[in-house]
Amino acid sequence: MAHPEGGLIANLVVLGSFCSITGGLGLMNSIGIYQAYISTHQLSSLSHSQISWIFGVYNFLIFFGGLQIGPIFDAKGPRVLMWIGSGLLVVMFIALGFCEKYWHFFVVLGVLGGIGTSFIFIVPVASIGHFFLRRRGAATGLAMAGGSIGGIIFPIMLEKLAPKIGFAWATRAIGLVTLVLLFIGCLLVRGRQPEPSPSPESPPEKPKPKRESIKSLLPDLNILANPLLALTTAGVFLIEWGFFIPLEYITSYALYHSVSPDLAYLMVVFFNAGSFPGRWIPGILADQVGRYNMLIYTNLLALVAVLGIWMPAQGNVAATIVFAVVFGFASGSNISLVPVCVGELCPTEAYGRYYTTVYTIVSLGALTGVPIAGEIMHRTNGEYWGLIAFAGCSYAAGLLCFLAVKLLQWRRVRNDSTC
Template sequence: MTSLDYKDDFPEGGLRAWSVVIGGFCGSFSVFALINSTGVLLEYLQANQLKDYTTSQIGWIFGLELFLTFFCGAPVGPIFDAYGPRVMIFIGSILLCASLLLLGLCTKYWHFFIVYSILNGLGGALLYTPCMAAISHFFLVRRGYATGVAMTAGSVGGIIFPLMLQRLFPLVGFAWATRIVGLILVILLALTNLLVRSRLPRKPVANILVLSPDLTVFKDLPFTFVTLGIFLMEWGLFIPLTYITTYAVSHGHSSSFSFKIVSILNAGSFFGRFSAGLVADMIGRLNTLILSLLCCVIACFALWLPAGSNTAMIIVFAIIFGVVSGSNLSLSPVCIGQLCKTENYGRYFASCWMLVAFGTLTSLPIAGGILSANDGQYWGVIIFAGLSYVAAMLFLIAARVLAAGWGLFTVF
């Protein structure tokens, strides 16, 4: 927290501020609801349109979408600082809706790359960064709580969409099921366009082409360690979200159960995201994230690894991992914001996620490759996810020590 932040009178609430949070909620829902339902799509495509492709090959489709969502936030952050959110959110809304409305026409591998990976990824990038950065313009002390509220949207969508698609796939088919999802996003994104706005003075530049992430920010060692920690956290995060469905099916459970287990995981994530924001504002954002990563390690090694075909253990893992991983995405933006001045937040955020995006790109294909190498056994995938969380936690602890010292009860 900087002296400049104290001089600025953040609203910390009120109609205008909370309307931005609502708009951010709608935008976050549109971007992350389907991302949090990736396991459902992977399981369906693996059994139907892309049944001739390996899990690792299909993983590249979802990995590229995640990569573009976060990597293309690199130029989006500085553009937000300079010009505000309006135009980017409008273009992103068009791309995201077009992706879902066209997805039902895809029949070949490259179709999914263009329609889902590229259109959805670019649309998500143009929406996610402005929605989160705009919230930081209205909240400082309560930033963790406000961001957590907005980020619960992805979990809400991750509860609704798997259950909805479970009914729609056999009832109306893949094409109309995805179109219905697209029409829902049209309504939500209309609200996002109406409600999300910026507040702080803009910093226009003479040439839009020179807007880029500021790599000099990585000279700040705590920020660099936080970035590396988030990178490794992303390696771990999307593996359970994506592979819990195929894990359940491979251990004798029905497709119906595998769809439900994704909803159960996201239900846990909803409570985790909401409560993490409240806890973070009391004991510190980075402290809360470190504790959540420790719990993720325990969940992976103590619950998922020995679960096998035990239905009760799979459900318990889904609930607990959902709760403790809920803070992974919701607290990342506010941890970054804690290390920079608010007016530079877009640039810091973009620089961080430019690197983190490579973690999202490679995580699912690597996990798919491990799965194939182990002849469909999941122990290697689970260990990979757990160790990713261990490494992420160590980098975040290092960042905390550098920035706030060794004090165990220091709020940071």
């Protein structure tokens, strides 16, 4: 299937993906402010370790939902999936305002929010893959930058509106903005899956048996037999282990070090301000210097940010802001680069299956990373150096996996050239 690499329809798909990701992933990128808010308000009597499971399940379901969403996307296209995910997120925002107890937040934010976000995390990105190949990095990065815009707008709305109109109505106001953005996305995002025309010399194909049709919708873990894909999956698993720790603890870290609440809640905004260019600039450069090369560079920068800036910051306001911006830029690239790196290892018609198989494995890292960090903080008497070290080690291990991919690719090219 040829890729248009542009044109009105392709560009409208990018615009629709940008809008839907702004609304859908805006919650994901501002989740730290919800963690800090409910930890100091509705669930202030509970430990960080207990509360962290709400957000661990949320992160897990974002990725795990792709187990079935991807194959259905490959078979049926994005339309129905976009409407389902958008509806779940709107219902989540409405119900969130009524939450008061632990299990309320667990079901509404953790389960319902995670499942709804999963649709928007997967479908718009996979749709872009149908229209772009050579410029896929730039197109995907531009669309993913919308999540950073949502991550800037939503924390500011919550921080400004909650004291005036209450948490419930503040979340509903955010839900209204999300509704508009997702509606635009539902109208514009589309797939490109033409039916193959039968050859005049050959008879038309027989319909597939029902059992075979059902099997085609199921994920195929056999694709991990490819060592390049297996190492890529391991690397993404490890960096996602570390990624959610700064995102969800940066605000509570600032509050712990006596930063004013107004400024502490803005740490998520600084993070997303850095993430905005970090999602599309590396994507543009990746099309020129190589997708895996850029993935290595940005994860090296993230490792330096965690261990070189955040670890020695000790609550210093300027250093914490610098860390939030630098880490936001470096980690933001992962969202846009990982899909295009996976796309290099699979045919376009199976892109959704490969992409979601990777993130199904990664979901286990998303599930456990934040709770592990919460338990580490509990064991270190509420201090943050332990979870910072854990995040840094996760990025270091993930970086080694990506370097191994490059080594294998280099060896294959060298062997092919000598044949």
